[in-house]
Amino acid sequence: LAKAEGRGGYQLFATTLRDKFEEKANLERELRNAVASEAFAVHYQPQVSLQGGKVIGVEALVRWEISGRNVAPGEFLPVAEKAGLMPAIGRIVFAKAIRTGAEWHRAGIDFGRLSLNVSAQELREADFAGRLLDLLKAEGLPTRLVALEIVESVMLDDENSGIGLTLKRLRKAGIRLELDDFGTGYASLAHISANEVDRLKIDRRFVRDIDKNPANSKIVKAIIELARGLGISIVAEGAETDVELSWLHELGCPAVQGYGIAFPMPGSQAEAWLATHSAGPQRTDTSHVA
Ligand code: C2E
Numbered sequence: 001l002a003k004a005e006g007r008g009g010y011q012l013f014a015t016t017l018r019d020k021f022e023e024k025a026n027l028e029r030e031l032r033n034a035v036a037s038e039a040f041a042v043h044y045q046p047q048v049s050l051q052g053g054k055v056i057g058v059e060a061l062v063r064w065e066i067s068g069r070n071v072a073p074g075e076f077l078p079v080a081e082k083a084g085l086m087p088a089i090g091r092i093v094f095a096k097a098i099r100t101g102a103e104w105h106r107a108g109i110d111f112g113r114l115s116l117n118v119s120a121q122e123l124r125e126a127d128f129a130g131r132l133l134d135l136l137k138a139e140g141l142p143t144r145l146v147a148l149e150i151v152e153s154v155m156l157d158d159e160n161s162g163i164g165l166t167l168k169r170l171r172k173a174g175i176r177l178e179l180d181d182f183g184t185g186y187a188s189l190a191h192i193s194a195n196e197v198d199r200l201k202i203d204r205r206f207v208r209d210i211d212k213n214p215a216n217s218k219i220v221k222a223i224i225e226l227a228r229g230l231g232i233s234i235v236a237e238g239a240e241t242d243v244e245l246s247w248l249h250e251l252g253c254p255a256v257q258g259y260g261i262a263f264p265m266p267g268s269q270a271e272a273w274l275a276t277h278s279a280g281p282q283r284t285d286t287s288h289v290a
């Protein structure tokens with residue numbers, strides 16, 4: 001260490017490192033406060049059928065604002081994971097999202113299915129399945145209106161122990177299981193069967209520039225064919241432009257989620273969006289996804 005002292009480059013590097021460390025420590029402290037005061041919001045992003053634009057689902061996404069700044073999940077969730085705070089954050093998100101879903105259900109608002117993201121750390125909590133089923137019952141949201149989104153690496157857990165049993169129990173109770181960010185993780189094809197998952201979510205990186213990137217369109221086409229062959233449904237993530245939407249339609253992709261359809265929105269805004277889009281096929285402004 002002493003050797004490098006006095007050299008401008010090292011000094012700069014050391015300062016940056018220390019700043020980064022302090023930043024992380026601050027973020028963790030703020031996260032603990034946020035957990036204690038349940039200061040997380042949930043936004044909802046619609047998923048629609050490419051055959052007519054009908055709403056097939058809404059994904060619940062955690063939001064955290066601290067002193068006027070929106071901290072992205074990609075920034076704070078890894079810190080939460082390291083600090084063991086995922087289960088606590090998940091409980092707050094689930095409580096809010098399930099309450100909202102139950103309200104919509106009671107009000108007759110068609111949202112398809114409520115998709116909840118869940119991490120391995122949350123799934124490993126004692127009696128995760130029992131608590132989720134109790135919560136759904138208490139709030140009045142039927143299990144058939146709920147899906148869990150997991151990333152591929154979660155599937156690698158032994159299917160006959162821990163997480164595997166939890167997921168089996170929840171599926172048996174009627175909750176759908178979806179593989180998020182499909183194509184970017186570590187699941188072997190052995191795990192991709194209709195016995196284990198209900199839907200694959202094609203990762204955004206394959207959707208981006210699908211019109212300009214032949215590899216992407218080939219990958220998307222192959223994933224769609226794979227899923228169809230296995231009897232698993234599909235949704236493409238992150239479709240932003242009309243061109244991407246029509247390419248997905250051309251390739252036979254049945255459903256999409258992305259800024260090109262709608263951004264994630266606060267509950268009240270999502271409710272208004274759902275109310276005007278529940279007519280689906282009759283809408284003229286969804287003609288680009290006809
Ligand atoms: P994800 O589950 O793959 O969610 C989709 C992400 O893509 C969201 O980012 C969404 O806002 C973003 N997105 C949707 N459409 C588009 C698009 O057209 N273009 C672009 N560029 N992005 C789009 P977000 O909300 O930042 O969340 C990031 C990740 O954090 C999620 O990825 C998920 O893995 C995780 N996450 C979010 N909320 C929760 C939660 O409540 N619990 C857990 N365990 N994880 C969560």
Ligand code: MG
Nearest residue numbers: 059117149180
């Ligand atoms: Mg997701």
Ligand code: MG
Nearest residue numbers: 180181201237
């Ligand atoms: Mg995803």
Ligand code: MG
Nearest residue numbers: 151180181203
């Ligand atoms: Mg992701």
